[in-house]
Amino acid sequence: MVMKRALAILTILLIGYWIALALSHVPFGADKMLVGQYYLNHVKAQTGAVNAVTAVVVNYRGFDTLGEVTVLFIASTGVAALLWRKKRKRTAKTEGSVVLTTGSRLLFPFIVLFGGYIFIHGHLTPGGGFPGGATIATAFLMLYLAFSVYEIPHKGFEITEGLAGMGYVTVGLIGLAIGSYFLFDWIWQSWGWGHSNIGRLFSAGFIPVIYTIIGIKVGTELSGIVDSMVKEGGE
Amino acid sequence: MTSCVQCIEYLMVFIMIAAAVFAVEWRDLLAAVVGMAAVSLVASILFFFLQAPDVAMTEAAIGAAMSAAVFIFAIKRTQRYETEEEEKPGWWVRW
Numbered sequence: 386m387v388m389k390r391a392l393a394i395l396t397i398l399l400i401g402y403w404i405a406l407a408l409s410h411v412p413f414g415a416d417k418m419l420v421g422q423y424y425l426n427h428v429k430a431q432t433g434a435v436n437a438v439t440a441v442v443v444n445y446r447g448f449d450t451l452g453e454v455t456v457l458f459i460a461s462t463g464v465a466a467l468l469w470r471k472k473r474k475r476t477a478k479t480e481g482s483v484v485l486t487t488g489s490r491l492l493f494p495f496i497v498l499f500g501g502y503i504f505i506h507g508h509l510t511p512g513g514g515f516p517g518g519a520t521i522a523t524a525f526l527m528l529y530l531a532f533s534v535y536e537i538p539h540k541g542f543e544i545t546e547g548l549a550g551m552g553y554v555t556v557g558l559i560g561l562a563i564g565s566y567f568l569f570d571w572i573w574q575s576w577g578w579g580h581s582n583i584g585r586l587f588s589a590g591f592i593p594v595i596y597t598i599i600g601i602k603v604g605t606e607l608s609g610i611v612d613s614m615v616k617e618g619g620e
Numbered sequence: 621m622t623s624c625v626q627c628i629e630y631l632m633v634f635i636m637i638a639a640a641v642f643a644v645e646w647r648d649l650l651a652a653v654v655g656m657a658a659v660s661l662v663a664s665i666l667f668f669f670l671q672a673p674d675v676a677m678t679e680a681a682i683g684a685a686m687s688a689a690v691f692i693f694a695i696k697r698t699q700r701y702e703t704e705e706e707e708k709p710g711w712w713v714r715w
Contacts, residue, residue: 438674503677511674519681526689607686614693 433573433580434508434589442513443592447568450595451553453515454602458550461606465613473616477533489531496524504600508589514596518603525608529615537612542605549602556591556598629669636662647702649695657688 424441434440442450480486503510504517528535560569572578573590582588636659643655660683667676 511672512677513674516674516677516681519678519686523681523685526685530689611686611689614690617697 429583432570432589432592433583434592435584436508436511438511439507439513439592439596440589443507443595444568444570444590447557447595450599451557451568454550454553454599457603457606461610464610468613468616470617473613475534475536475615476617480533481531485531489527493524493528496527497521500524500600500604504596505593506586507596507600508592509584509586514599515603517596517600518605519607521600521604522607522611525604526611529611536616537608539612542609546602546605546609549598549605552598553595553602556595560591625669629666632662632666632669636666648700649702650692650700653688653691653695656691657684660684660687 424437424445428434428437428440432440432444434444481489500517500520502517503512503520504514507513507517525537557568560571561567563569563571563575569575570590570592572594573580579585579588579590586593639655639658639662643652643659646652646655660679664676664679664684667673667679
């Protein structure tokens, strides 16, 4: 027991010493990120996006984003699988108050509109598919809280989610067919659309297309997670 | 003028730390979730001050709204109050 603990402490000290040794060569506070400056210098010419963060997320690191979307999909599937029951229904006993129901009925379209605005203008303003989708999901969460019998349209949401996931891969595969690699920006680089109006809505190649797809997918997926968390299975 | 903005930032960091401590310490789990959501909300405002509005939006939507809702649904399925455990490590261990 003591031996084991001593060995563990020794290992931690050794690893810590190595990490400290490696980090001691990095000058503190100096700007060593050359790739960041490269992105900032070339982002307009290469992608057409005004928002450099979006360009990095969707264009330069598009494959990572596909992985993130896949992780979210697996999480949603896992929640649904863990909480699966044959008969599931809403079990809320009390209806929401008048203020809650009226307010949510009034606010719902505006929240969805704001979420859509965030992901459609992802290449122009801060934000993108993930915040926009999460905002839309909070709108559906509000409906769940306000109305004791409300449920999302499951069939439509599942089909939309699947189509959005396939759409992302399809856009990437078209890039593979036209250009040279997966997620090649074919709208911007091959067709050359939107070169004259950088900073407007119809620019930046496939970034708005992919971010719209991601926004729809994240919104439907998080709404599905909320749905499977709220409903309880009857025995 | 800048010092005043800094005062607000210090106040927010203080609120954040206090809310985080309450979220750990409160026995009422529903109140603890509200404390956790308050941490996320103040963090989102701080992100906005630090000129990262995209991160602020994500933090407000995911941290303050969605994760708090998920925790509340989980509490609804289990129980609201934390029960006394057999062995209780002191606060210095839990921190």
